[in-house]
Amino acid sequence: KARNGHEPEFIQAVQEVAETVIPYIAQHEIYNGKNILLRMVEPERLISFRVAWVDDSGEIHVNRGYRIQMNSAIGPYKGGLRFHPTVNASILKFLAFEQVFKNSLTTLPMGGGKGGSDFDPKGKSDDEVMRFCHAFMTELCRHIGPNTDVPAGDIGVGSREIGFLFGMYKKIRNEFTGVLTGKGLSWGGSKIRPEATGYGTVYFAENMMKTKDESFEGKTVVISGSGNVAQYAAEKVLQLGGKVITLSDSSGYIYDKEGLDKEKLDFVMDLKNNRRGRISEYADKFKGAEYHKGKTPWEVACDIALPCATQNELDVDDAKVLLKNGCKCVAEGANMPCTAEAVHAFHDAKILFAPGKASNAGGVATSGLEMSQNSLRISWTREEVDERLKDIMEDIHDSCIEYGMEENGFCNYVKGANIAGFVKVADAMLAQGVI
Numbered sequence: 380k381a382r383n384g385h386e387p388e389f390i391q392a393v394q395e396v397a398e399t400v401i402p403y404i405a406q407h408e409i410y411n412g413k414n415i416l417l418r419m420v421e422p423e424r425l426i427s428f429r430v431a432w433v434d435d436s437g438e439i440h441v442n443r444g445y446r447i448q449m450n451s452a453i454g455p456y457k458g459g460l461r462f463h464p465t466v467n468a469s470i471l472k473f474l475a476f477e478q479v480f481k482n483s484l485t486t487l488p489m490g491g492g493k494g495g496s497d498f499d500p501k502g503k504s505d506d507e508v509m510r511f512c513h514a515f516m517t518e519l520c521r522h523i524g525p526n527t528d529v530p531a532g533d534i535g536v537g538s539r540e541i542g543f544l545f546g547m548y549k550k551i552r553n554e555f556t557g558v559l560t561g562k563g564l565s566w567g568g569s570k571i572r573p574e575a576t577g578y579g580t581v582y583f584a585e586n587m588m589k590t591k592d593e594s595f596e597g598k599t600v601v602i603s604g605s606g607n608v609a610q611y612a613a614e615k616v617l618q619l620g621g622k623v624i625t626l627s628d629s630s631g632y633i634y635d636k637e638g639l640d641k642e643k644l645d646f647v648m649d650l651k652n653n654r655r656g657r658i659s660e661y662a663d664k665f666k667g668a669e670y671h672k673g674k675t676p677w678e679v680a681c682d683i684a685l686p687c688a689t690q691n692e693l694d695v696d697d698a699k700v701l702l703k704n705g706c707k708c709v710a711e712g713a714n715m716p717c718t719a720e721a722v723h724a725f726h727d728a729k730i731l732f733a734p735g736k737a738s739n740a741g742g743v744a745t746s747g748l749e750m751s752q753n754s755l756r757i758s759w760t761r762e763e764v765d766e767r768l769k770d771i772m773e774d775i776h777d778s779c780i781e782y783g784m785e786e787n788g789f790c791n792y793v794k795g796a797n798i799a800g801f802v803k804v805a806d807a808m809l810a811q812g813v814i
């Protein structure tokens with residue numbers, strides 16, 4: 380805390396892990412006296428750099444770029460890039476730290492990292508985004524590579540940005556390699572990668588519900604966000620017979636008591652991915668839908684809640700409202716969307732709660748599958764990748780049960796995910812010595 384006291388999000392993420400992992404370390408001789416957690420919280424490398432670029436009117440702008448290379452004990456650094464004005468070292472360190480455990484849980488050989496910039500793509504032209512991405516990559520390319528560090532997308536970095544970033548990497552390094560994931564299908568991307576985080580979150584929740592002999596069929600589902608994760612979580616819920624009644628963005632949420640259907644979801648995908656519009660337009664377009672400006676969807680009664688927007692978007696007051704309204708299952712699609720107090724409230728009420736590092740790991744797992752396909756220079760079918768994704772989500776669920784099941788029959792998925800993720804990385808670090 381003395382070293383990182385000015386980084387609240389990072390402290391929050393570390394505290395959550397420490398609460399469950401420190402007692403485990405104390406009970407297991409091999410980790411005693413090795414300061415293993417202290418080594419894990421210090422990034423192996425933290426890179427910060429200037430990104431200068433020129434806008435359409437010829438004005439020069441300067442943003443700050445980052446790459447946090449957190450832990451490479453079990454594989455090359457792997458984790459997304461986030462472009463958002465709120466990006467700072469604390470947020471990226473929290474994300475990189477979470478990523479280490481998440482990647483370990485996927486069963487694939489990937490270390491953890493995260494990066495990005497305080498650049499805001501909103502309101503920028505395609506050309507401006509391209510110039511920014513190219514400028515960003517001219518520096519980042521020194522630090523990454525298919526066997527060193529393989530970035531991907533995150534908030535504000537979708538297929539358009541990955542394309543611009545990949546193009547500049549290829550030009551400078553003069554090599555076509557799987558240095559980024561989330562690529563287009565015709566140039567090395569994997570099928571199902573765009574869908575993977577949202578689908579995976581729903582597969583994970585489905586596994587949780589199975590432990591209570593329940594399913595998505597006929598359940599009312601509240602989703603926040605309307606970006607990549609939210610869109611595909613909604614799609615999978617619909618396929619499994621659930622009813623999605625909300626979506627949101629940073630301006631407010633829409634409530635559609637009839638529930639979304641394919642046509643409505645197609646409208647949202649076009650609105651957000653092509654026209655880059657606001658979710659409020661949904662209520663203008665579809666009769667009966669309501670728009671609640673400046674609010675979050677947690678006040679709407681539901682069986683299942685899937686927070687898929689951003690960190691700390693669901694606090695303890697929201698948790699209490701969800702519980703009062705009968706919510707029985709919360710699975711995080713976003714990274715750390717629930718505050719620590721909200722998670723405690725869910726645990727106290729003994730409902731099903733999945734932390735993002737377990738439930739949203741399907742995205743990075745499929746990125747891992749993209750890396751494998753790139754190395755083999757082959758492309759698996761949609762069905763093959765989806766089957767592997769389903770299996771991985773089931774394996775992660777099993778690991779959470781193995782380490783998180785309590786004597787009273789309640790599964791603490793936070794504890795399960797933290798310990799299962801920790802063990803693999805810690806064992807590799809011990810084997811490799813003090814480096």
Ligand code: NDP
Pocket residue numbers: 532533534535536576604605606607608609627628629630687688689690692712713714715739740742743
């Ligand atoms: P997108 O940029 O596609 O969408 C983000 C969504 O969240 C948008 O609807 C955005 O609204 C909303 N949002 C962003 N910031 C805020 C805020 N401060 N308050 C309320 N809403 C906000 O990102 P993704 O869908 O890719 O990512 C969403 C979350 O999932 C993030 O936490 C990310 O780290 C996590 N994640 C993503 C993975 C992936 O594969 N994409 C993998 C694993 C985790 P607006 O348009 O108004 O900004």
